[in-house]
Amino acid sequence: MKPTIRRLLILAVSLAPVLAHAHPGHDGDHDFVWDFEHLASHPLATIACVSLLVAAGYGLRQLIRSRHPAQAPKSSPAKRD
Numbered sequence: 001m002k003p004t005i006r007r008l009l010i011l012a013v014s015l016a017p018v019l020a021h022a023h024p025g026h027d028g029d030h031d032f033v034w035d036f037e038h039l040a041s042h043p044l045a046t047i048a049c050v051s052l053l054v055a056a057g058y059g060l061r062q063l064i065r066s067r068h069p070a071q072a073p074k075s076s077p078a079k080r081d
Contacts (some may be wrong), residue, residue, distance in 0.1 A: 005063070007068070
């Protein structure tokens with residue numbers, strides 16, 4: 001049975017909160033603070049993460065395009081003089 005895009009999206013939406021949940025073990029402030037210090041201090045991990053997101057986006061785009069093949073252009077009937 002082939003997984004449909006709808007099923008994959010439902011699975012992704014269902015797993016997103018579980019995957020985004022912070023792991024235990026951090027000391028100090030647990031508030032959500034957005035800064036780029038962590039990204040700057042780990043440039044290889046940042047590049048790898050961005051590359052993975054780009055590859056996943058490209059793969060999803062190719063999956064969607066393969067489900068809807070391009071239709072051949074309609075040719076107009078030849079005019080007779």
